[in-house]
Amino acid sequence: MSVVDPSLQMPNPQSVPERCEVLIVGAGPAGNACARVLAQAGWHVLLVDQLPQGRDKICGDGLIPDAHAALARLGLLDQVMSLAQHMSHVGCVGPRGGRIDVPGQLAVLPRRDLDRLMCQAAQDAGAQFVAPARFEKPLEDAQGRVNGALLKVGDALVEVQAEWVVLATGAVPKALGAAGMCERHTPSGVALRGYVHAPSMVGRIKALEIVWGKAVRPGYGWIFPAPNDCFNIGVGVTDSHSAVGGKGSKKALNLRSIFDAFVESYEPAAALMREGQLVSELKGAPLRCTLTGARWSRPGLMVTGEAAGSTYSFTGEGIGKAMETGMRVADALLAGRRQGWAEGQVREAYEQSLRALKPKFDLYQRANRVNAFPWLADVLIWRAQRSPRLLQRMSGVLNETSNPGHLVSLKGFSRLFLE
Template sequence: MSADSWPVSCQVLIIGAGPAGSAAARWLARAGKDVVMVDQQPLGRDKVCGDGLIPDAHQALERLGLLDRVMARAQRAAHVGCIGPRGGRIDVPGHLAVLPRKVLDEILNLGAQEAGARFIAPARFDAPLEDAQGRVCGARLTVNGESREIQADWVLLATGAVPKALTAAGMCERHTPSGVALRGYVRAPSMVGEIKALEVVWCKPVQPGYGWIFPAPDGSFNIGVGVTDSHRDLAGKGQKKDVNLREIFDAFVRHYPPAQRLMAEGELIGDLKGAPLRCTLKGARWTRPGLLVTGEAAGSTYSFTGEGIGKAMETGLLAAEAVLAHGAEDARVRATYETALRSLQPKYDLYERGNRVNRFPWLADLLIWRAQKSPRLLARMSGVLNETSNPGNLVSLKGLTRLFLE
């Protein structure tokens, strides 16, 4: 981009063009705001993710007017297949789909541009600009090796789980992630139709976490492992536990026959890739004057399920709505956004309680065994998927007692 065409100012500058940033950009631009969205990577970037679109993602995409475009490219599924350490299985119904993030993020990004947002990439966020009172009023970026500045009424930080941008903006409270994941794509036409559900597998080799196989478009599958509580939190800095994701992935493949067959018969597309996760709306300040943190940078991923796409978009929309509601009234924008996030916090806390299943895989065996005999319990598990049931209740002492009474 030439110096003549560089935008010197905008109303809202969004750093990060993933689901949170693009959702906020589309919502703001459709309302008439002058929006500039920047990202370190160009359009069509890859992103390590399970790629599962569960009901909250469908709802956010529908609000954005992009659900039909996404579903036209996605692989649909009707169930999450929950498989316990002893091989028991229950299929939990839901509105589900799988679409690689490379494609999903491009659809969301183009949707934001279609609404009027300007997109600049590759552009690295270096630091916020501040006025004389210390309020954020834009950002300093590196573009093609040159330093550039953009003035903005508001800056939205939607930079994902890597803490570098959060640290540069003075918003990082925990430098290490809540969990880590490793995934790969395998093309295996011979197994199309055999794995139809989003399969989630709990077993001791992956404790405290789970393995997955999700059917993706074009005869391919997303296979991976996620480990929760991968770092000990020591005075906000954290310390990595003894976690070797590749060894855990290989152990999952050996443990679960469909995974073993998938890796044997299929063709690995590219390399296995790892990524951090930031969960439970913790680890970062949400706001400072002139700046809102949203998406996974704010910890929008659920610790129990590892689901983050829908919640990233939801928090991006909440940030956009706060700006639209109160404009230049800094304190009111921040208070509105923080109140909206706090209203989500109890649900995140409940999903953290549900995370016991990842720590103690035998709980998955118990839940699956009872759900096979109890339509009511299966309905409650479907409610967890649809966010209408409390996952923490399923694994509380009271909830476990109820399992034997239903």
């Protein structure tokens, strides 16, 4: 799981176009999805990233049904699935060892491979990709409207004029701050993961396992089978920082200690680390959740993906929603051109599409109390083992057809014992 050395792929600053219709900063799921949709429609798209493709990305790598739907729209589902490790269940494991396997359409593909495939697909559609190219600040006209960006390409500073700039820069808030879009500098959560090559564990861990318990409280641990006899293992903690006035302080936690406690307390994790070989460093990364923490747009600029908080706080899943929000930027731009909208109408269409998603993110935030009070997972698992209807509802949460907040509400708990 090596990281590509950016110095080996330094672009020529003179190869960067002076202008484009849309400049997309960030070649992750959101930026790549947005670039592909717009390029397919014939727009002149410049897609840039501060690292070349092939870079590592800290992620659980799980592709749940919303990611499948987004990839299908992009015309990439079959290609991605040909490389991914297919799974049919999420294994939910409670503090007392109870387990329920929730069915779903699932797969695992390392983000290094997914992002590279999606970036190439954007280029195949006609987008131009330049990396490494770091976003320094937006360019503005006399009225303060963003009309491009200053990029650092090698040692040179390059100005690119654009009708629109899209920030798809992920959870690190530096670009958001430079663009005047950051409302919360601290993350919503943090995660730590590594890859373990363990052929002996293939077939012994057969689901995307999510584990709650005192050892990982107030978070959760996971083990996801990946391609090539590897496993993605990690821990995540949501609500890891308390924010005051847009800034914040980190709670007293140590991700490496939580990871070690997870391995010590969960035997499959211990066996994985004992029998396998760690083939990547254990790396941490921030999470931005619940569609909060950043302004979604300003004149000439829109924010999308995890930069806009597209990760679910309960599950830590963000790949599918990042792609979806990226395509919503593209949809707003396409509709604006098709219908002759003013700029403000384009931005309002995009923001309205995110407002429509926000109640779902709020429900996942309510369900997040399972991470703080893992005994709730014990109750849900115990009851789901006895109730096909509850198991169906849990599968609905995975497929986004059921309300996750209801599972841990007072009303929801009363229903548990009536089904």
